[in-house]
Amino acid sequence: xxxxxxxxxxxxxxxxxxxxxxxxxxxxxxxxxxxxxxxxxxxxxxxxxxxxxxxxxxxxxxxxxxxxxxxxxxxxxxxxxxxxxxxxxxxxxxxxxxxxxxxxxxxxxxxxxxxxxxxxx
Amino acid sequence: xxxxxxxxxxxxxxxxxxxxxxxxxxxxxxxxxxxxxxxxxxxxxxxxxxxxxxxxxxxxxxxxxxxxxxxxxxxxxxxxxxxxxxxxxxxxxxxxxxxxxxxxxxxxxxxxxxxxxxxxxxxxxxxxxxxxxxxxxxxxxxxxxxxxxxxxxxxxxxxxxxxxxxxxxxxxxxxxxxxxxxxxxxxxxxxxxxxxxxxxxxxxxxxxxxxxxxxxxxxxxxxxxxxxxxxxxxxxxxxxxxxxxxxxxxxxxxxxxxx
Numbered sequence: 161x162x163x164x165x166x167x168x169x170x171x172x173x174x175x176x177x178x179x180x181x182x183x184x185x186x187x188x189x190x191x192x193x194x195x196x197x198x199x200x201x202x203x204x205x206x207x208x209x210x211x212x213x214x215x216x217x218x219x220x221x222x223x224x225x226x227x228x229x230x231x232x233x234x235x236x237x238x239x240x241x242x243x244x245x246x247x248x249x250x251x252x253x254x255x256x257x258x259x260x261x262x263x264x265x266x267x268x269x270x271x272x273x274x275x276x277x278x279x280x281x
Numbered sequence: 282x283x284x285x286x287x288x289x290x291x292x293x294x295x296x297x298x299x300x301x302x303x304x305x306x307x308x309x310x311x312x313x314x315x316x317x318x319x320x321x322x323x324x325x326x327x328x329x330x331x332x333x334x335x336x337x338x339x340x341x342x343x344x345x346x347x348x349x350x351x352x353x354x355x356x357x358x359x360x361x362x363x364x365x366x367x368x369x370x371x372x373x374x375x376x377x378x379x380x381x382x383x384x385x386x387x388x389x390x391x392x393x394x395x396x397x398x399x400x401x402x403x404x405x406x407x408x409x410x411x412x413x414x415x416x417x418x419x420x421x422x423x424x425x426x427x428x429x430x431x432x433x434x435x436x437x438x439x440x441x442x443x444x445x446x447x448x449x450x451x452x453x454x455x456x457x458x459x460x461x462x463x464x465x466x467x468x469x470x471x472x473x474x475x476x477x478x479x480x481x482x483x484x485x486x487x488x489x490x491x492x493x494x495x496x497x498x499x500x501x502x503x504x505x506x507x508x509x510x511x512x513x514x515x516x517x518x519x520x521x522x523x524x525x526x527x528x529x530x531x532x533x534x535x536x537x538x539x540x
Binding site: 197214216234 | 362382383484487
């Protein structure tokens with residue numbers, strides 16, 4: 161997943177993901193594998209008004225972004241989609257930092273070097 | 282009405298082109314007949330997974346119960362590997378997408394299956410392909426008439442084509458409502474059909490970016506291809522269906538009270 165925007169005012173991964181998607185990813189990095197129904201039950205605790213449709217759409221959106229992958233599983237209760245993470249949180253954060261620094265080096269090379277050298281000292 | 286328009290179209294072709302018209306109409310009908318036979322034999326896509334009873338007894342038994350009540354043979358049930366909630370029927374087959382199982386509960390999924398069973402019971406799965414092939418026939422013959430016909434023939438062909446589209450749209454919508462009515466009579470919990478449609482409407486609204494402020498991450502990338510139908514829309518809106526279902530449920534309750 162390549163982040164395309166960075167919100168300076170948001171904390172953590174909400175800086176690169178919309179709030180609900182960020183919450184879903186935080187949960188998915190903890191559990192690693194889950195159905196949309198299980199994520200719905202978790203999200204409902206914090207957002208009682210949230211609907212299953214919202215979770216399903218957002219999780220498939222995260223699949224499109226490459227952060228989750230969807231597979232069909234035959235389990236108890238029948239056939240269903242199971243979602244799993246494609247990258248660890250650490251790998252994701254490294255990619256974000258790398259992408260941002262690359263962009264800074266391309267657009268503000270001198271200033272970025274100067275600032276990084278000041279931090280290093 | 283649709284047959285009358287089709288008959289008039291064939292007459293117009295014969296009138297405009299004589300023997301060639303008879304050959305054209307006959308050829309087009311033979312081609313569409315062959316296409317129908319081919320399509321009915323090659324209907325299954327790779328994404329369709331046959332439902333075994335052991336996998337989801339609640340679904341299999343629920344549909345079997347509905348079929349018995351509707352006095353139709355147990356339909357074949359397939360699951361479609363598609364995350365977007367969707368259901369359709371053809372022949373004596375019901376297809377339910379896996380996306381349905383993410384957004385609806387068991388009663389609501391049975392309600393969606395009951396609507397599709399309604400189409401089977403009302404023979405829509407036989408009628409709908411006919412109407413679609415009729416539309417293909419109309420397109421082919423209208424095009425031929427517009428290219429080679431005289432000015433009055435071109436005018437008549439255009440009028441007949443528009444009339445067919447309007448009649449088709451009206452027919453298909455009425456059959457959708459009828460399938461809902463049938464489902465309401467088959468279901469143990471008729472309210473589940475209303476609930477299912479409300480959830481699917483919510484899904485569609487979200488998908489169509491209506492509630493962009495509630496969920497800022499919905500972007501066109503997730504959108505299904507929107508078919509621009511103009512006056513040829515064949516499905517009533519969720520609002521229309523929910524409204525009709527509410528009326529129908531009230532009627533059913535009144536009838537029960539009278540009994």
